[in-house]
Amino acid sequence: MQLYMITYNVATKHPEQDLDCLLGFHLAKANESLPDFYVVGLQEVKSQPQNIVLDALFDDPWTNALREVLASRDYVKVKTVRLQGTVISLFCLRKHLLHLRDIETQYTKTGFGGMWGNKGAVTIRLSIYGCSVCLVNCHLTPHDHLLQERVTDYNTIIKSQSFQAKETTNILYHDYVFWIGDLNFRLLSGLSATEIEQLVEKGELTRLLAKDQLRHVIDTGEAFSELVENLPTFPPTYKFEFHTSKYDLKRRPSWTDRILHKVNANVYENLTLQAEQLSYNSLDYYTLSDHKPVVAEFIIKVFSDYFERMIEFQPLDTWYIDEENYASYTLSGDVEPTMWDWIGVFKDGFTSLEEYLCYVYAMRGTNNTNTARSRVKSVVFPITAVRTPGQYRLLYFSNNSGSVLGMSEAFRAVNRQGTSTISQLTYSDGFQ
Structure with missing residues (x-):
């Protein structure tokens, strides 16, 4: 099964640019090369307190626009979960609909000590051809100096979300976990915004990644240490001047937008699970927001010809x-x-x-x-x-x-x- 992951902080903007590039259609030569599933995580979708009821009843403009484009290639929207501006949607090719089971959703508020949903996580879990998959989209606490708050956010999400499906009551118990979103991790102190921009222009990304806060908390075991990430080979995805690809140096450029995963490989006697990551890119074409979208493709192993409860x-x-x-x-x-x-x-x-x-x-x-x-x-x-x-x-x-x-x-x-x-x-x- 091929999964295509998207995370994009849209900064309350509407989808005014063509979405084919975001969905990877410019790379597909024929329908048979299209992904089996799309997982779309959005942050800062426009949401106002007076519209909370309407937001709960109707899809946002981004989800509607994506659904319309994907429908032309025979995708069906399986589920959408929204927590104010944080949204996750799962789409699949129509032929897979009868092989999805035990679909559940969860959300966790982490804003203002867990009282407000301006920050937090939305989650979809399900079984795909007999293998359990958990999909998490989050928007964590911002700002360079609030690293420990981001660590707390992660651990709060892990501890607070539970599911009814047997043996997968916790996010990390699933066969496959994909965690995407605006994690908001910045660079450790020591470099100014201008110095970071100069290193990006020189292509010295490895030097910058050595100061990446996410790598730091993974190495120390404080957060996200259960998951893995291919090192980004693309420039920092935040912060840009709107409608440009020029960094806004009021903030230090950072890799805030990330895609991580976890595989519990040896849970079945007759199948060793595996997630092969095919790509990990940011899309410079999109200039609506002060973030660049990040996409990744994976191929996961599942049971072939799996039928259950038909x-x-x-x-x-x-x-x-x-x-x-x-x-x-x-x-x-x-x-x-x-x-x-x-x-x-x-x-x-x-x-x-x-x-x-x-x-x-x-x-x-x-x-x-x-x-x-x-x-x-x-x-x-x-x-x-x-x-x-x-x-x-x-x-x-x-x-x-x-x-x-x-x-x-x-x-x-x-x-x-x-x-x-x-x-x-x-x-x-x-x-x-």
């Missing part, structure tokens, strides 16, 4: 608008349905798992002919399930695992011949 929908006949419609499905032997499992109606070609048009609870909407022990179930959908002609799909969601256990083939919804829906009636139909 639902198979029986072929669906044509549905009729403004009528009750039915669907049948078969539970695999390892599925334990709950009263809160649900089946959503989606337009064919949906771009997010949140785009359902209607849903019914799988057990409570079950046809009376079902028996408790039967593995074949049928469910009835209300007349309001679909309102316009088109192509649709059904997705079965497990309440316990937060994931898609089954997806139907596309089916057609039409008006029954000789009828029309209220929404299609016009004055010529006799309505005034």
